[in-house]
Amino acid sequence: MSELQRILYVEDEPDIQAVAELALETVGGYTVKTCASGEEAVRDAEAFAPDLILLDVMMPGMDGPTTLEALRGIPALAEVPVAFMTAKVQPSEIAHYKSLGARDVIAKPFDPMTLSDEVRRIWQGAA
Amino acid sequence: MTSAGAEQALKDRLAQLRARYLEHLPDELAALSSLQGRLAGKEQDREVLDELQQRLHKLAGSGGSFGCASLSTAARALEQRIGDWLQVRELALDAPTRRSLANELAALARTVPESPERSAVRWVPEAWSATESAMAIWLVEDDAELARQLKQQLESFNYEVRVFKGIDALRRAVEDQQPDLLLVDVMLEDGRENATERLVDCPQVQALDCPLIFISVNDDFPSRVRAVQLGAQGYFLKPLDVPRLVSRISQIFEERHAPAQRVLIVDDDADLAEHMRLVLTAAGMEARVLDAPREIMDTIAAFRPELVLMDLYMPEYAGTDLAGVIRQHEAYIHLPIVYLSAETDIERQIEAMGRGADDFLTKPISDLQLVAAARSRIARARQLEERISKDSLTGLLKHASIKEAASREVLRARRIGRPVTLAMLDIDHFKRVNDTYGHAVGDVVIMSIATLLRQRLRQSDIIGRYGGEEFVAVLPECEAEHARPVLEEVRRNFAALEFNHQGERFGSTISIGMVCSADYPDQDGPELLVAADEALYRAKRGGRDQIQQAFPAPAPDVTDC
Numbered sequence: 001m002s003e004l005q006r007i008l009y010v011e012d013e014p015d016i017q018a019v020a021e022l023a024l025e026t027v028g029g030y031t032v033k034t035c036a037s038g039e040e041a042v043r044d045a046e047a048f049a050p051d052l053i054l055l056d057v058m059m060p061g062m063d064g065p066t067t068l069e070a071l072r073g074i075p076a077l078a079e080v081p082v083a084f085m086t087a088k089v090q091p092s093e094i095a096h097y098k099s100l101g102a103r104d105v106i107a108k109p110f111d112p113m114t115l116s117d118e119v120r121r122i123w124q125g126a127a
Numbered sequence: 128m129t130s131a132g133a134e135q136a137l138k139d140r141l142a143q144l145r146a147r148y149l150e151h152l153p154d155e156l157a158a159l160s161s162l163q164g165r166l167a168g169k170e171q172d173r174e175v176l177d178e179l180q181q182r183l184h185k186l187a188g189s190g191g192s193f194g195c196a197s198l199s200t201a202a203r204a205l206e207q208r209i210g211d212w213l214q215v216r217e218l219a220l221d222a223p224t225r226r227s228l229a230n231e232l233a234a235l236a237r238t239v240p241e242s243p244e245r246s247a248v249r250w251v252p253e254a255w256s257a258t259e260s261a262m263a264i265w266l267v268e269d270d271a272e273l274a275r276q277l278k279q280q281l282e283s284f285n286y287e288v289r290v291f292k293g294i295d296a297l298r299r300a301v302e303d304q305q306p307d308l309l310l311v312d313v314m315l316e317d318g319r320e321n322a323t324e325r326l327v328d329c330p331q332v333q334a335l336d337c338p339l340i341f342i343s344v345n346d347d348f349p350s351r352v353r354a355v356q357l358g359a360q361g362y363f364l365k366p367l368d369v370p371r372l373v374s375r376i377s378q379i380f381e382e383r384h385a386p387a388q389r390v391l392i393v394d395d396d397a398d399l400a401e402h403m404r405l406v407l408t409a410a411g412m413e414a415r416v417l418d419a420p421r422e423i424m425d426t427i428a429a430f431r432p433e434l435v436l437m438d439l440y441m442p443e444y445a446g447t448d449l450a451g452v453i454r455q456h457e458a459y460i461h462l463p464i465v466y467l468s469a470e471t472d473i474e475r476q477i478e479a480m481g482r483g484a485d486d487f488l489t490k491p492i493s494d495l496q497l498v499a500a501a502r503s504r505i506a507r508a509r510q511l512e513e514r515i516s517k518d519s520l521t522g523l524l525k526h527a528s529i530k531e532a533a534s535r536e537v538l539r540a541r542r543i544g545r546p547v548t549l550a551m552l553d554i555d556h557f558k559r560v561n562d563t564y565g566h567a568v569g570d571v572v573i574m575s576i577a578t579l580l581r582q583r584l585r586q587s588d589i590i591g592r593y594g595g596e597e598f599v600a601v602l603p604e605c606e607a608e609h610a611r612p613v614l615e616e617v618r619r620n621f622a623a624l625e626f627n628h629q630g631e632r633f634g635s636t637i638s639i640g641m642v643c644s645a646d647y648p649d650q651d652g653p654e655l656l657v658a659a660d661e662a663l664y665r666a667k668r669g670g671r672d673q674i675q676q677a678f679p680a681p682a683p684d685v686t687d688c
Contacts, residue, residue, distance in 0.1 A: 013185065015148045019192050022144065026137055058184060087188030087203065109191025109199050112141060 004123040006031045008050035010041040012059045028116025038062025042070045057086035148193040159232050170218050180209045197238040215409045224411035261287040265306035280369045283620045294325040313343035323353035338379045370575040387413040388505040391432035395441040410498040420444045433505045439468035450483035463504050518592040521577035529591020529599045534652030536603050546645035548602040548610040551659040555636045555671040557596040564628040583617050607643035636672035
């Protein structure tokens with residue numbers, strides 16, 4: 001697999017979007033496309049051709065797991081690694097999210113200074 | 128790899144985002160408390176709790192990214208508690224539980240630090256109670272002079288007072304706001320309006336979820352009975368003994384802030400244990416299930432339960448064995464233990480109780496019975512503990528206990544490398560008060576300073592009555608420069624109080640000596656108390672009604688004369 005470059009990030013809260021974009025673009029040097037909903041992600045993901053997808057779990061409308069299922073239905077994206085982001089990180093929940101097909105779970109709140117390291121670690125584990 | 132300039136730009140941008148987040152936060156917190164206000168203690172609360180839980184979940188997930196790690200932690204704890212409540216089949220949150228939720232939601236605002244917290248380890252001094260939002264007392268009193276006096280006195284105790292001339296004005300106000308306590312004169316408009324009679328016809332006022340106290344010139348029986356029927360928690364006769372009234376008010380507020388009752392559940396049936404935990408949690412208690420019998424003493428030491436619910440028959444060890452082990456430890460000789468068992472054989476129950484337990488509950492036990500049994504036992508254990516360690520007049524720690532607390536905190540301060548400040552306070556010319564007005568009035572003066580101290584200091588501070596009119600306050604993790612303004616405020620507020628004896632008004636003052644462990648790195652508790660006492664002596668000699676701080680000899684120049 002090639003270098004991690006393009007990240008699709010799905011999150012409904014503007015405050016969190018802004019700080020994550022800063023963390024991933026400025027600190028991590030990645031190219032980031034942010035979607036404010038699962039619906040938007042399903043619509044735009046294929047055209048963006050991400051290397052990795054970050055999905056917030058709790059969103060109005062399509063939540064994280066539903067969005068993942070829909071993304072998996074798009075052939076071009078079937079193999080793209082996905083990580084969930086959530087404020088609940090009981091071990092049983094991590095196992096549950098992984099069973100849905102996620103590579104890993106990123107705990108919220110994340111530290112903006114280390115988020116890109118965490119994303120890189122997940123990417124390397126997936127690669 | 129990033130240049131210094133880029134790093135600065137990043138920091139600036141993060142600070143901007145944090146500022147924006149903090150700007151939105153008050154609205155979000157206000158939304159939370161307005162949701163809480165919709166809770167009615169019924170099954171219909173489920174919908175509101177669902178939304179509260181979701182919003183808390185979001186806060187828990189965001190705070191830490193904006194330098195508010197404590198906000199995240201606190202929001203998560205609340206989110207989980209509400210989650211536990213939602214799992215109980217019949218939802219019925221009682222008023223104390225709803226109030227404690229309201230308090231904790233309000234406390235979220237105070238977890239937000241002025242500068243960002245980066246690491247999990249933090250040291251932001253706990254908020255002084257004086258900076259917390261003041262309790263709102265609504266006073267219904269048509270005698271303008273009495274209303275003015277009461278307002279002024281209550282404000283010296285950091286209450287926020289709003290005065291109403293009559294029941295109608297009160298009724299209009301409760302439509303969109305709520306007091307924390309309602310203080311009502313029974314006779315209004317020169318006896319033409321009897322407030323207790325009027326309140327009976329005021330469902331809006333009766334529906335208020337706040338304590339009620341009546342003040343009255345008449346000691347008549349019908350009014351007293353009416354007051355009881357209206358749920359009043361106090362009935363005070365005029366002329367008012369304000370310090371006693373304030374003492375009662377602060378007691379009512381303190382009961383609300385009492386920490387959650389802690390219950391340890393020991394039962395090998397994991398489902399039943401979890402069910403009991405949820406039921407007790409829903410009733411506002413903190414309950415924990417013991418994982419492994421061998422860990423019982425460690426769990427007790429860490430969790431400090433006030434009650435142990437113990438299954439009698441368990442596969443590995445019997446409940447009586449575990450109770451026996453608990454009782455081997457002197458510190459836990461008084462810890463209440465209640466057996467739970469399907470056992471109905473009265474003789475075997477008696478035998479089991481002979482072995483270290485206090486009571487027996489027969490399974491199946493209803494949820495209500497479980498809550499009631501736990502609550503009343505813990506309440507009684509707390510009362511007993513108070514009697515043993517607290518001074519009966521002031522409710523503060525007794526001499527031996529406060530001295531012990533001072534020693535303990537000085538040792539702890541050295542261990543964790545953060546200073547503790549000790550203060551010794553003494554009422555000026557107290558003998559004169561006692562000789563002139565009698566001991567009963569002297570007691571009132573003593574109670575007032577106790578009330579002021581309890582209100583102005585933090586929950587984590589320890590206060591004791593050291594001698595007749597002498598008090599000691601122990602302020603952990605507090606430097607002298609932080610302690611001084613707070614003590615200064617206590618001194619000022621005490622001097623502003625007005626006491627009343629048979630129509631004669633008089634005031635009183637206190638002198639304070641303080642010492643900070645940072646200035647005496649090698650001294651222990653008793654030595655620091657001696658230093659504080661010397662500073663107190665200097666305050667007395669310097670003209671009283673002032674604070675002096677102890678410094679190791681040679682003392683630096685003191686500019687006052």
